[in-house]
Amino acid sequence: MDETLTKVWLDEVYMKRPGALLKPRSLLVWDMFRAHCCDSVKAKLKEYRTRQAVIPGGCTSILQPLDVSINKPFKTYVRKLWNTWMISGEKEFTKGGAIKRPGLSLVVEWVKEAWDSIPEQIIIKSFKKCAISNAMDGTEDDMLYEDLLASSPGEGEEEHKDEGEEKAHKDEDEDEKMRI
Numbered sequence: 157m158d159e160t161l162t163k164v165w166l167d168e169v170y171m172k173r174p175g176a177l178l179k180p181r182s183l184l185v186w187d188m189f190r191a192h193c194c195d196s197v198k199a200k201l202k203e204y205r206t207r208q209a210v211i212p213g214g215c216t217s218i219l220q221p222l223d224v225s226i227n228k229p230f231k232t233y234v235r236k237l238w239n240t241w242m243i244s245g246e247k248e249f250t251k252g253g254a255i256k257r258p259g260l261s262l263v264v265e266w267v268k269e270a271w272d273s274i275p276e277q278i279i280i281k282s283f284k285k286c287a288i289s290n291a292m293d294g295t296e297d298d299m300l301y302e303d304l305l306a307s308s309p310g311e312g313e314e315e316h317k318d319e320g321e322e323k324a325h326k327d328e329d330e331d332e333k334m335r336i
Contacts, residue, residue, distance in 0.1 A: 162191040166200050182206040185288055187220070188213050209288075218286070225282035226274055233270035 157165075170176065170184070184206050186192050193210065201208055211219045218224065241247075241258055248256040283289040284299045 157189070157191060159191040159194050159196060162189075162197050163200055166197070166204065170206075171204060176204075179205045183209060183288075185209045185211065185220075187211045187216060221279070221282040221286050221288065224285050225278055229278075230270050230274060233273050234266050237266040237269065 176182075182205065184201065186208065188210050191197060192208065198208070216223050238258070241262070242255075245258070247258075250256060280289075281299075284296055285302065287297065287299070
């Protein structure tokens with residue numbers, strides 16, 4: 157991806173989202189990739205009445221909604237579909253006997269099915285955890301720090317747990333990650 161392809165993406169994908177033809181004031185959140193920050197892309201965003209919020213390097217794991225809550229269950233679901241295809245799906249083989257990769261239309265079906273498996277509430281919560289679409293009155297601002305607060309002992313609390321309690325909390329944390 158480069159500056160030219162970024163502008164093509166803005167024209168062909170971003171501006172074809174529902175309601176985009178009316179050019180409402182919008183916010184586009186993306187990383188510090190060089191092409192996202194160049195003058196020609198900024199000019200195009202201005203033309204589209206879109207402000208950009210650039211996630212600083214090293215912060216995507218806490219400020220990028222996909223990384224925070226969506227990528228892991230999405231990729232797990234796609235992997236499950238691929239494994240099922242590998243075990244029992246209809247495959248084609250090369251002349252040398254190797255399995256050919258699945259067709260594009262099948263992979264697109266997997267992506268759609270995996271995306272549809274992500275509950276809408278997880279997507280909404282993901283944006284709120286990244287402080288991107290929180291209530292303007294500040295009532296949801298603490299969602300960004302929820303995990304940190306939940307994992308660190310409070311003032312006066314015991315910092316050492318016995319092994320059984322520690323394992324139980326680890327299992328709860330894993331369950332919570334699967335729900336988020």
